[in-house]
Amino acid sequence: MYDDPVLYDLRTSGIARDDRFWTRRAAELGGPILELGCGTGRVSLPLAARGHRLVGLDLCPAMLARARSKARERGLDLWLLRADMRAFRLRADFQLVILPYQSLHDLPDLDGWLACLRCAGQVLAPGGRLVVEEHDPPSGSNGPQLVRSLRHPEGGVVRVYHELRREGDGSKVAGEIRYDHERDGAVVESRSFPFLGSCTGDAEFRAIADRAGLQVERVYGGYNDTPADEDTPHRLYVLAAKRQR
Ligand SMILES: C[S@@+](CC[C@H](N)C(=O)[O-])C[C@H]1O[C@@H](n2cnc3c(N)ncnc32)[C@H](O)[C@@H]1O
Numbered sequence: 001m002y003d004d005p006v007l008y009d010l011r012t013s014g015i016a017r018d019d020r021f022w023t024r025r026a027a028e029l030g031g032p033i034l035e036l037g038c039g040t041g042r043v044s045l046p047l048a049a050r051g052h053r054l055v056g057l058d059l060c061p062a063m064l065a066r067a068r069s070k071a072r073e074r075g076l077d078l079w080l081l082r083a084d085m086r087a088f089r090l091r092a093d094f095q096l097v098i099l100p101y102q103s104l105h106d107l108p109d110l111d112g113w114l115a116c117l118r119c120a121g122q123v124l125a126p127g128g129r130l131v132v133e134e135h136d137p138p139s140g141s142n143g144p145q146l147v148r149s150l151r152h153p154e155g156g157v158v159r160v161y162h163e164l165r166r167e168g169d170g171s172k173v174a175g176e177i178r179y180d181h182e183r184d185g186a187v188v189e190s191r192s193f194p195f196l197g198s199c200t201g202d203a204e205f206r207a208i209a210d211r212a213g214l215q216v217e218r219v220y221g222g223y224n225d226t227p228a229d230e231d232t233p234h235r236l237y238v239l240a241a242k243r244q245r
Contacts, residue, residue: 001193005040005066007179011160012042013150018100018133019046021223021236026052029096029129036085036120037103041067045076054078057088086115090123097124099132105197110171110208113198117212121241129238130214136233137164137173137199144178156183164195173199202235214239 002008022043026033031052035044038056040063048054048071056078058064067080085099086107097120104113120130144161152158159182164175174196181189200208206216220236221228228235 001177001195002039002060002063005063007191008063009040009042009066010150010152010158011148011177011179012101018043018223021220021225022047022098022100023050024225025098025129025131025238026050026096029131031096032094033096033098034090034094034120034123036097036099036116037101037106038067038080039063039101039103041070041078041080043098043100044078044080045070045074048076048078049074055090055094056080057083057085059084086112086119088119092123092128093125094123095125095128097128097130099130102133102135104132104134105137105173105199107198108196109198110200110204113200113205114208114212117209117214117239121213121239124241129217129240132205132237132239134200134205134235134237136201137166137175139166139170144176152181156181156188158182166199171198171200171204173197205235205237209237209239210242213242215242 026047033047033052034055036057038044038058041056044054044056056067061082064080064082071078104116107113124130144163146159147162148160150158159180161178164173167174176192176194178190178192180187209216217238217240219228221232222234
């Protein structure tokens with residue numbers, strides 16, 4: 001799914017509404033900032049452009065190559081690093097570590113979440129915070145959902161459909177992401193990518209964070225900083241290392 005970073009950027013071009021959320025967290029908590037699963041730099045590059053010292057880490061070479069070329073075009077200086085978010089070591093220098101856009105769901109199992117949160121906790125500077133975005137997938141399949149319609153650079157529109165659902169014991173998310181390029185009402189190209197990853201609910205996320213040596217400080221229920229209520233499917237956790245409390 002990440003082999004085509006141009007398509008990824010097209011698909012995510014309509015979700016810039018998270019930009020202000022990350023800008024506020026960076027202003028509040030400061031840098032240096034580490035983004036885990038930085039992809040094509042959708043979040044990292046605007047933060048670097050605002051003057052934050054930034055490191056972006058991702059496992060997918062194609063996504064990183066696109067992030068590097070966009071950084072060069074924009075004259076931005078940030079370190080983009082190929083590594084696995086479940087097994088990396090960096091100096092404990094970061095005031096802010098971020099995991100936007102449910103990147104943990106890409107990991108095949110919840111052991112990966114634990115490993116990732118442990119690594120993230122170990123690179124926090126004293127007083128540093130980790131902010132993780134989570135979105136619960138629907139529990140059953142309700143068919144392909146149109147999530148975005150975008151103008152295609154070569155004409156027509158791209159409609160993005162997600163069909164994702166929880167599977168097995170509830171800790172797996174599976175399904176498909178499909179892009180239909182339409183012109184004059186007809187589909188001229190359709191591409192589908194299978195998705196298989198992992199997910200969890202609020203209680204289990206907190207238990208994993210606790211095992212990773214992290215404590216949940218607050219939970220936002222959306223990009224406008226409203227607090228999460230009990231059943232919000234969209235949660236943005238702010239975590240601190242337990243050792244410093
Ligand atoms: C949903 S995308 C999010 C990208 C970016 N944070 C954004 O908000 O647009 C998830 C990213 O995590 C990366 N990723 C998946 N598994 C990873 C792993 N084990 N280690 C590092 N990066 C990983 C993928 O390559 C992809 O770029």
